[in-house]
Amino acid sequence: MSRPKPHTVEAPPLQVDEWLNASAPIDLAGLRGKVVLLYAFQMLCPGCLAHGLPQAERVHRMFREDDVAVIGLHTVFEHHDVTGPAALRAFTQEYRWSFPIGVDRPAPDGNIPMTMRDYALGGTPSLVLLDRRGHIRLHHLGSIDDLALGSAIGRLLEEGAEIGGGAGPAASGPARMRDAARMPAWRRRPSRGSAAGPRRSAGTAPVRFRKG
């Protein structure tokens, strides 16, 4: 392979004290060998709810856990008083997000929380894509469509096959494309009944029934 390697940098560590949808704290070092999608959001940001979070959920459901790790990051920089961890838990429960979500650590000296500052994120929603070595390869503020994001993930997955993946997950990747007359074989996580992801799922039970 004669193609020159891009010069990239390792992603800063996540500064998170509290996790949702995770049985233990997550650190990036433990995810070496996987492509990582970091999705920064705020629970009251309309673009996050309309676009970013459903996309994160789709990626989480589409790819094998060994190939792609999706991590939500609640980077609160406005409405701090009403979007704390308790509000985030209620929000996450109502929308049934299934990927791990970390609460970005508030900075002692300002509004921008610490991981958001270290990654120089310009707002929410923002996504950061890390290759299998943990290096930053894509840094995007705002909407990105599924075709572009899928392609970027696909390239990093295939690239990873050489760099560090060994004969493991990647070995079975392209070969299994052959028989994909149904949904891709690399879809691993069980769907909640609808190919359209969280939006449709929410659609099946959009009503909150009173209990008493």
Place this chain on the structure above:
Amino acid sequence: MSRPKPHTVEAPPLQVDEWLNASAPIDLAGLRGKVVLLYAFQMLCPGCLAHGLPQAERVHRMFREDDVAVIGLHTVFEHHDVTGPAALRAFTQEYRWSFPIGVDRPAPDGNIPMTMRDYALGGTPSLVLLDRRGHIRLHHLGSIDDLALGSAIGRLLEEGAEIGGGAGPAASGPARMRDAARMPAWRRRPSRGSAAGPRRSAGTAPVRFRKG
């Protein structure tokens, strides 16, 4: 007109201590002569955000203020701790809802707030449609499509022309349909730039930019 009048009842009063998007408290008696759309919701209810609130916004923007009054009602019966008035204000500001929203008064003895209980609403989103006399004419839990809601409002508007509307707003209603080769002449409130209403508008600025 020989058609028998339906037997209907007057709507109970709203029990609201705090209003958003309103310069003064709103009571139903003051809305006699208008068709009233009450939309009960909770800010963390996915079906409310996906369907109910955008529909309320569309109705608010579609009809003349003299003809139709839209009132949101925040009927919190779960997640009370994180969906109080401060959270509702942040939510309303972020999504730019433009219709008045009242906070349903919490009941001293239970989860169901008082207006929700008086109207026997089964959950959120729920809508209640009042005729020009303030009588309940439609009571709906969950999604209702725009064609059905539009038709119900249209019937009440036309009916109201006889009952109490006088020669005022209704007089110019159907007549002005004649030249509606463009958007209906009875649309009165200025759009925020997109025919699709709040969802599209949110789409034009979906990103939250950090300020510091």
Place this chain on the structure above:
Amino acid sequence: MSRPKPHTVEAPPLQVDEWLNASAPIDLAGLRGKVVLLYAFQMLCPGCLAHGLPQAERVHRMFREDDVAVIGLHTVFEHHDVTGPAALRAFTQEYRWSFPIGVDRPAPDGNIPMTMRDYALGGTPSLVLLDRRGHIRLHHLGSIDDLALGSAIGRLLEEGAEIGGGAGPAASGPARMRDAARMPAWRRRPSRGSAAGPRRSAGTAPVRFRKG
């Protein structure tokens, strides 16, 4: 009722020699007492397929047959050679439109077919709404949203209750709104399984399987 009646004109007759989805030729005189929605379209017009025809289908399914008659009108004024009656039949079968469709009579002297010319339609999609007396009340070129169209139909239905409807269908209209905690009681035609109408229905069987 003191409101002045608008001055309106009777709709010109339909000039149609061939009907689809109809057991006999349809003429407007036979529809007196119903609100009539005429929807002019061309089978290769993208806006007709994206917006107009699904909306016509929704109206057809939403209202009682005694209240609202939906009529499609294939007003071919371009691509005559490939959008004749045989092509229209294949198109109608594939998209499963369920309302009657008439082929507008070609003019001997030009491109604009005869009904289209008599109604002075500016293009496709166009809709024309007739009141229960057969008078033109709404004339619209391009997209109109469901809320506006529903409201216009609702007003004409209620107005019709006085003008000519007698105690028949209209008598049961507004009264039955009371118990509409489910879909409106005046929906009469059986749905094809999805509230979203033809688009969703198409979605359930979007694939054309080869037969040989």
Place this chain on the structure above:
Amino acid sequence: MSRPKPHTVEAPPLQVDEWLNASAPIDLAGLRGKVVLLYAFQMLCPGCLAHGLPQAERVHRMFREDDVAVIGLHTVFEHHDVTGPAALRAFTQEYRWSFPIGVDRPAPDGNIPMTMRDYALGGTPSLVLLDRRGHIRLHHLGSIDDLALGSAIGRLLEEGAEIGGGAGPAASGPARMRDAARMPAWRRRPSRGSAAGPRRSAGTAPVRFRKG
């Protein structure tokens, strides 16, 4: 790179006598070095119009011409009489598809046209993805979402970087991900004004104005 190569076969040649949106006949041999997306459709197939063709258009607009070639294939196996080349040309013009479309050669002995038969396609829409060597790698009947298709294309693009791409187009691929804070740098073809592709573009001029 130690990962075993999948065993794949070369794609059969296209049997096409007539092309739209192409200045010269296209054969697969001439596309070596590019990933090829073949999209089989019929112009009166609702699933093709709702899903397949807009997706083909999005792929065509998203990727560099040197990286990905999109080819539509009109595989008529029903409604032959009304979906011949003249009808296809009108359809293509109205929907403004910008990728090349070939008319699959009718078989002398049956309904299934010859390329469709050679590729053993089960219906429409169907897509076939070829790697840079011209081997079949994905074969899909029905809907596939953009994330899955994007990922499959991304893997083949990256894989192609080793196999046959040389230092050419692929060399600049992943490296340029670094600065993708806007839409991906590998988008090359000019958009028609809307990020949402053909559906939105159609939306900007959905009305057919009469000319005479």
